[in-house]
Amino acid sequence: MYYTLINDSLLLIFSFIGMLAAFIYITILCRIHEQRTSKVRSLANLLSANSCIAGFLLNLFNFIDASIMYHADINIINENQRQPDSFCVLRGGFRSATLGALYHSLCVQAFYRLCCIVHTKHRSSRSYSFYICLIIIQWVISIGSIILFLLFKQIVYNPGGHFCQITLKNLFAFPFMYLIDYFLPLIFIIYIYIKIIIYLRHQSIIERFRRQQPIHMFRHIIYMLIILSITGIPLRVIFFLTHINHKLVPYYAQKLGMIFVTFSHASVMTYTLL
Incomplete structure (x- = not known):
């Protein structure tokens, strides 16, 4: 009982911090845009705002789910008596879509930095x-894949956690989502990072100094990706243990993994604000 309430409280706190940080950053970017800065700077702000919007929506859906979990646990609703609310499946779908949009938005930012540092003539x-x-394509891919999962009823209700998502036991939908939303964006950004490093090694010291600002911003993206990657390890471990021997995984494990994931979402938005 106490463990589940602590778990739910942490989910509420982390998701609220993530929402607040994203909202503050979006507000700051709007103020900067009103001052009509240079076109290059405005484009960089647009891409940052795109990531923050995805992060805000993701933390919003996390917060709503955490609120429902807390209500169910504090009222000691039995697992067998729990029923999903009308928007549970839809909310689970959009939570997954915004997670994909966040990773894809980092890819768009990374590509922009590549063009600013390497392909300056284009x-x-x-x-x-x-x-x-690119932003429209990013959202179409994220939302489109989830719509397919909704149509084929791949997002299901988890009575133990009182939330809806693609179950870890789904050997088609979960690996596909993991590939599209996480692995491919990770490989893409690492590839760009390596390409930038190789390019800079062949440049003069003066040229490197001139490109310090774009390089600094790209490192900012890398740090956010590292946060998302490291904190996602527990959930990936749970996924593999579930398929090796589901008896090794306690019923609350998936909910525990959500703490790390929600913490990473809040950390990324807070780091963006700093």
Whole structure:
């Protein structure tokens, strides 16, 4: 009883911190945009705002789910008596979609930094219209994949945790979501990072100094990715243990893994604000 309430309270705190940090950062970016800074700076702010919007929505859905979990646990609702609310499956789908959108938005930011550092002569790759298209594609991929899961009823209710998501036991949907939303974006950003490092090694000291600002911002993206990667390890361990021997995994393990994931979402938004 006390463990579940502590678990739910941590989920509420972390998701609220993530929402607040994202909201503050979006507000700051709006104020900066009103001052009509340079076009390059405005484009960088647009991409940052895109990531923060995804982060805000993700933490919002986490907060709503955590509130429902807390209500169920504090009223000691028996697992067999728990029933999903009308929007549980839909909320679980959009939570997964915004998670994918957050990772994909980091890919868009990384690509922009690559163009600012390496491909400086290609002006078309730094145009507003080009990145608006990338942002639209990013959201279409994230939301489109989840709509397919909703149509094929891959998102199910978890009575033990009182939330809806793609179950770890789903050998098709969960690995597919993991590949699209996490693994491929991770490989893409690492590839860009290596390409930038190789490029800078062949540049003069003066040229490196001139590109310090874009490099600093790219490192910012890498640090956020590291936070998301490390804190996602417990959930990946739970996934593998579930398929090796489900008896090794206690019923509350998936809920415990959510603490680390929610903490990473809050940390990324807070780090963005700093």
